Every structure is written in C-alpha cells, then in structure tokens.
Amino acid sequence: MKDKVTLHEALSDMEPPSSLYAATLARIAFMRRRAAMVRTLLLGGFAFLSGAIFVPSLAYAVQEFHASGFYDYATLLISDRGLVLTFWREFVLSLLDSLPSFAVLLLLATSVAFIWSLRRMVPNARVAFMQLPSNA
Amino acid sequence: MDERTDEELIVAYCDDADEAAFAELVRRHLGTVYSFAVRFVGNEHEAEDITQETFLKAWKSIANYRVEASRFKTWVLRIARNTSIDYLRKKKHIVFSEFDTDAGQNVLTETVPDTNDLPDELFARVQDAEVVARALDTLQPKFKEVLLLHYTNHLTFDEIGLMLEESPNTVKSRHRRALQTLRVYLKDYEH
Numbered sequence: 270m271k272d273k274v275t276l277h278e279a280l281s282d283m284e285p286p287s288s289l290y291a292a293t294l295a296r297i298a299f300m301r302r303r304a305a306m307v308r309t310l311l312l313g314g315f316a317f318l319s320g321a322i323f324v325p326s327l328a329y330a331v332q333e334f335h336a337s338g339f340y341d342y343a344t345l346l347i348s349d350r351g352l353v354l355t356f357w358r359e360f361v362l363s364l365l366d367s368l369p370s371f372a373v374l375l376l377l378a379t380s381v382a383f384i385w386s387l388r389r390m391v392p393n394a395r396v397a398f399m400q401l402p403s404n405a
Numbered sequence: 406m407d408e409r410t411d412e413e414l415i416v417a418y419c420d421d422a423d424e425a426a427f428a429e430l431v432r433r434h435l436g437t438v439y440s441f442a443v444r445f446v447g448n449e450h451e452a453e454d455i456t457q458e459t460f461l462k463a464w465k466s467i468a469n470y471r472v473e474a475s476r477f478k479t480w481v482l483r484i485a486r487n488t489s490i491d492y493l494r495k496k497k498h499i500v501f502s503e504f505d506t507d508a509g510q511n512v513l514t515e516t517v518p519d520t521n522d523l524p525d526e527l528f529a530r531v532q533d534a535e536v537v538a539r540a541l542d543t544l545q546p547k548f549k550e551v552l553l554l555h556y557t558n559h560l561t562f563d564e565i566g567l568m569l570e571e572s573p574n575t576v577k578s579r580h581r582r583a584l585q586t587l588r589v590y591l592k593d594y595e596h
Contacts, residue, residue, distance in 0.1 A: 280541075283439060
C-alpha cells in the first residue's frame with residue numbers, strides 16, 4: 270500500500286528552480302537600469318534646456334541691471350560711501366526699487382533648474398550606464 | 406547569512422540604497438511566493454513568471470510598505486495573489502467547482518453534513534500529493550487561496566483576513582468549505 274500524505278504534507282513548500290533567484294534579480298536590475306536611463310534622458314534634456322536659457326537670461330539680467338539704474342546706485346557704495354551712510358534708508362529703498370526683479374528671478378530660476386537637474390542626473394546616469402555589481 | 410530582520414532590510418534598502426538588502430529579501434521569500442504561485446495557477450513555468458513579476462512589483466512599491474500594517478511576507482504574498490489572479494483572468498483560466506452554482510453556492514457542500522471542524526491531521530489521508538493538487542484545481546480561487554496561504558505559506562486566519570481584507574470568520578468559513586469540497590472530491594476519487 271502506498272504511503273499516504275496529509276494536507277499539510279501535500280501542500281508543503283516547493284523548492285523553486287535554482288535559476289529563479291538570479292533571473293528575478295536580473296529582471297529587477299534591468300528595470301532599474303531602464304528607469305534610470307529614462308530619468309537620465311529627461312533630466313539631461315531639462316539640464317540642457319535650462320543651461321541654454323541661462324546664457325541669454327544672464328545677458329538679459331546684466332542689461333536690465335544697467336538700464337534700471339541699479340548699477341548706478343550700487344556704484345555709489347564705492348564712489349561716495351559717506352553719502353550712502355548718511356542716507357542709507359533712501360539708498361536701500363532706491364536699490365530695491367531699481368532692482369530688475371523679473372530678470373533676477375529668471376536668472377535664479379534657470380540657475381537652480383540647471384544645478385538641480387544636473388545633480389539628479391548624475392546618480393541616475395551612473396546606474397544607467399555603469400556595470401552594477403552582482404547581488405546573486 | 407544576513408541576520409537582519411525583514412524590516413531592517415527594508416529600511417537599509419529605502420534609506421541607504423543597499424541593493425544587497427533587497428536581494429536578501431528576495432532570497433528569503435522566493436520559495437514562499439513560488440510555492441503559492443505554482444499551486445495557485447498549476448503550472449511551474451507560469452509560476453516562475455508570476456514570481457518574478459511579484460518581486461518586480463514589490464521592488465517598485467517598496468516605499469509604500471508599512472511595517473505596522475502587516476509582515477513583509479504577508480505583503481509580498483498579497484502581491485503574489487493579485488498577480489496570480491490577474492494572470493488567470495488574462496488566460497481565462499478561472500475554474501469553478503462543478504458543484505458551484507452561478508450564485509456562488511456549492512450544492513454539494515451545502516448538503517454534506519459537517520457536525521464539527523476537523524483539523525487537517527484528521528483529513529482523509531490520500532494516496533498521492535498529486536491527487537490533492539488536482540483536487541485543488543477544482544476549487545474556486547477564493548477557496549484555493551485560503552488553503553494555500555494557510556497550509557503552504559503558514560499564515561494564520563487573522564493574517565489571511567488582513568491580507569484579503571475579509572473578516573477571520575469569512576476566512577474560516579472558506580477554509581471549511583474548501584476542505585469539504587476536497588473531502589468529497591477525494592472520497593469520489595478513492596472510490
């Protein structure tokens with residue numbers, strides 16, 4: 270008579286194929302690299318775009334600083350320090366009033382965007398294009 | 406041998422990008438997920454795909470895992486269960502016991518008297534584990550998964566209830582009905 274089994278024995282754990290562990294990790298590694306590649310491309314594109322806008326925005330900011338009179342006020346700090354100290358409140362208000370806000374914001378935004386996207390792109394590029402150590 | 410707990414491994418992976426930590430989680434639970442999948446879908450090759458898909462989904466959503474909600478084993482088995490059901494739906498492999506009506510009632514189990522809950526040790530000893538596997542295939546997925554999670558993956562009824570978002574009484578009821586259905590099938594088989 271054949272040995273019989275209980276439900277516990279009949280439904281016990283099964284040993285997975287020996288290659289399944291490595292195959293599973295390889296699949297995860299592939300997806301990780303693919304996701305990193307997509308992020309690298311997107312962030313790289315964003316960095317390129319923000320870098321491309323940075324140069325003209327810098328030129329625009331310099332131009333606006335001169336046109337608004339901010340530069341003229343600022344140079345008083347060097348040319349007539351005594352006047353600035355005497356009328357420091359008016360001086361500060363004049364500086365603020367002449368500050369080319371939009372140009373400054375644009376320059377700041379493009380700088381921050383460029384640095385942010387570069388910083389995020391580098392670790393993703395490392396994952397996407399460098400050989401990863403095996404975890405098997 | 407990595408002696409960190411599952412939760413420590415998850416923290417190491419999420420906070421420190423420790424890839425070896427996630428690999429250890431896969432190593433620990435691979436057998437559990439594979440055992441469930443192969444018995445649930447009844448095919449080893451498909452179970453391998455489901456196992457890989459399960460850990461891929463776990464990797465993608467590891468940041469959403471909350472240790473206070475459930476054990477990692479329970480969480481990953483939930484993913485395995487959902488992935489297996491999706492697989493069966495795509496393949497249109499949902500099988501039903503021949504005794505089930507459209508309303509979800511089982512004519513046979515409703516008429517077979519069950520005066521007390523028999524533990525599995527008193528379950529009819531059968532000739533071959535393969536016969537049990539074939540009997541399992543006749544069960545609806547909602548009954549089969551309770552048996553597998555309890556006997557193959559060693560989850561308690563409370564854990565199964567949490568995982569399936571059902572009350573423990575519902576889980577116990579499905580467990581009883583599953584055993585009744587198997588009992589009838591195996592009795593007929595032995596005759």
